[in-house]
Amino acid sequence: MIKVSKLNKHFGPLHVLKDVDMEVKAGEVVCLIGASGSGKSTLLRCINFLETAQSGEIYIEGRLIDRKKDDLNKIRQEVGMVFQLFNLFPHKTVLGNVIEAPVMVKKTPVKQATEEAMALLEKVGLADKARSYPSQLSGGQKQRVAIARALAMHPKIMLFDEPTSALDPELVGEVLTVMKKLVQEGMTMIVVTHEMAFAREVADWVVYMDEGRIVEVDRPSVIFGNPAHERTRVFLSRVLEPNAGVFGNQPPGNEVCNLCGCKIS
Amino acid sequence: MGIIEYAVDFYSLLVKSYPIFIQATALTLRLTVAALGIGILIGLVFAMMKISKNRFFNAIADGYITVIRGTPLIVQIFWIYYGLAPIINVPAFWAASLALAVHNGAYIAEIFRGGIQSINRGQMEAARSVGMTYGLAMRRIVLPQAFKRCIPPLGNQFIIGLKDSSLAAFVTMPELFMTAMRRAANQPGNALEYYTIAGLYYLALVVVFAFLVKKLERRLDVD
Ligand SMILES: Nc1ncnc2c1ncn2[C@@H]1O[C@H](COP(=O)(O)OP(=O)(O)O)[C@@H](O)[C@H]1O
Numbered sequence: 001m002i003k004v005s006k007l008n009k010h011f012g013p014l015h016v017l018k019d020v021d022m023e024v025k026a027g028e029v030v031c032l033i034g035a036s037g038s039g040k041s042t043l044l045r046c047i048n049f050l051e052t053a054q055s056g057e058i059y060i061e062g063r064l065i066d067r068k069k070d071d072l073n074k075i076r077q078e079v080g081m082v083f084q085l086f087n088l089f090p091h092k093t094v095l096g097n098v099i100e101a102p103v104m105v106k107k108t109p110v111k112q113a114t115e116e117a118m119a120l121l122e123k124v125g126l127a128d129k130a131r132s133y134p135s136q137l138s139g140g141q142k143q144r145v146a147i148a149r150a151l152a153m154h155p156k157i158m159l160f161d162e163p164t165s166a167l168d169p170e171l172v173g174e175v176l177t178v179m180k181k182l183v184q185e186g187m188t189m190i191v192v193t194h195e196m197a198f199a200r201e202v203a204d205w206v207v208y209m210d211e212g213r214i215v216e217v218d219r220p221s222v223i224f225g226n227p228a229h230e231r232t233r234v235f236l237s238r239v240l241e242p243n244a245g246v247f248g249n250q251p252p253g254n255e256v257c258n259l260c261g262c263k264i265s
Numbered sequence: 266m267g268i269i270e271y272a273v274d275f276y277s278l279l280v281k282s283y284p285i286f287i288q289a290t291a292l293t294l295r296l297t298v299a300a301l302g303i304g305i306l307i308g309l310v311f312a313m314m315k316i317s318k319n320r321f322f323n324a325i326a327d328g329y330i331t332v333i334r335g336t337p338l339i340v341q342i343f344w345i346y347y348g349l350a351p352i353i354n355v356p357a358f359w360a361a362s363l364a365l366a367v368h369n370g371a372y373i374a375e376i377f378r379g380g381i382q383s384i385n386r387g388q389m390e391a392a393r394s395v396g397m398t399y400g401l402a403m404r405r406i407v408l409p410q411a412f413k414r415c416i417p418p419l420g421n422q423f424i425i426g427l428k429d430s431s432l433a434a435f436v437t438m439p440e441l442f443m444t445a446m447r448r449a450a451n452q453p454g455n456a457l458e459y460y461t462i463a464g465l466y467y468l469a470l471v472v473v474f475a476f477l478v479k480k481l482e483r484r485l486d487v488d
Pocket residue numbers: 011014016034035036037038039040041042043260
């Protein structure tokens with residue numbers, strides 16, 4: 001489905017992705033883990049061509065994508081993306097967010113797009129919020145709308161960039177439930193996440209990244225049970241340590257995530 | 266002469282000159298609306314050039330904004346009225362409007378640029394990620410949000426533009442200021458009063474317009 005080969009990305013002097021190779025087959029779920037700044041977001045953004053890699057190849061369904069010749073807008077239609085901070089369109093209703101691209105990009109008639117959008121909102125449990133504005137929704141609801149918005153283009157693969165990292169802990173579950181539903185339906189997915197329980201449960205492969213390199217790729221049982229690399233082990237022990245956890249060992253009130261430095265708010 | 270007599274005299278000047286000043290007000294408004302309308306289009310184009318990744322466009326936009334902000338409006342009006350208008354052969358009204366538009370456009374470009382850049386980058390990215398082109402994402406997602414934020418500074422620019430339109434008097438437009446100048450020339454004894462009367466018309470226009478902008482802001486819930 002998607003193959004990344006020898007991808008290198010620099011931001012000025014900063015070498016953010018170093019010879020990254022990755023392959024995701026149709027129907028597979030790959031969870032991408034690693035510390036903050038290791039290049040996980042950048043990798044997803046390169047796959048979606050929101051960033052331009054300086055060297056390397058990206059194949060989608062076996063076809064090498066040429067940035068210059070191929071219509072990247074067409075490719076992005078087939079690669080859905082869900083962002084950490086939702087990025088819903090605040091001036092449009094929930095329904096308006098979901099039908100925007102089908103109507104404006106694919107020229108789907110509004111009536112048909114609306115029917116499809118309502119079915120998607122039903123699926124993410126938000127049909128009753130169709131007429132609300134994003135500002136009236138909780139974080140978990142916003143993220144579920146963002147998932148529906150991406151699905152409305154019938155993508156062949158979905159990329160999730162820490163979809164639950166900005167959520168209050170009690171809202172994480174509802175988003176993961178929707179994502180699990182997609183997994184069951186056979187959606188191909190790459191998920192950057194710190195939700196190790198989720199990765200363990202649904203991932204076909206877990207990819208551990210550190211400082212712009214893919215250190216280890218294996219089945220979740222191996223990564224979480226007996227990883228081959230010391231660095232993976234150290235990283236996971238920091239995350240999974242019983243009372244350290246993601247926000248552990250810090251004064252209550254202003255904890256900072258041990259992984260990515262994000263704050264609970 | 267006592268203050269009461271002065272007030273009575275002033276009032277009678279105000280009433281007697283009312284028909285001609287109302288006509289002049291209409292012209293001032295037409296000039297301003299035309300100037301700001303074209304200015305918004307110019308501003309939009311140059312704002313897009315300014316935020317574009319294309320160096321050539323950046324340079325053009327920078328040059329335009331620098332020249333316009335760095336030279337007096339009256340000089341720009343003369344450039345267009347005496348320099349450009351005879352070549353492209355446009356009527357005086359449109360030459361004056363165009364000059365005011367070119368001037369206001371530079372300031373409006375900066376207002377739009379600020380508004381567009383104040384919109385979170387994630388909006389453009391989300392729009393691109395569902396397959397929208399840059400232009401479509403700009404038009405459907407970024408600009409509507411940016412425009413809302415631009416309403417207060419645009420309202421301010423409109424007020425400045427309204428008063429600046431008085432300089433069109435120097436290229437034969439019989440708008441408010443020209444009308445006051447003519448009256449003053451005919452009745453030098455009441456010169457100051459006529460300029461004050463013109464000032465009062467501007468003041469009334471500005472007060473009404475500021476009220477309308479406030480209402481619009483509230484209606485659109487500008488943050
Ligand atoms: N647009 C950018 N410009 C400059 N540096 C960037 C940019 N985006 C990311 N980086 C840098 O690239 C590195 C990897 O970032 P990122 O891919 O966001 O990591 P992760 O998602 O794993 O936390 C970081 O050091 C980050 O500061």
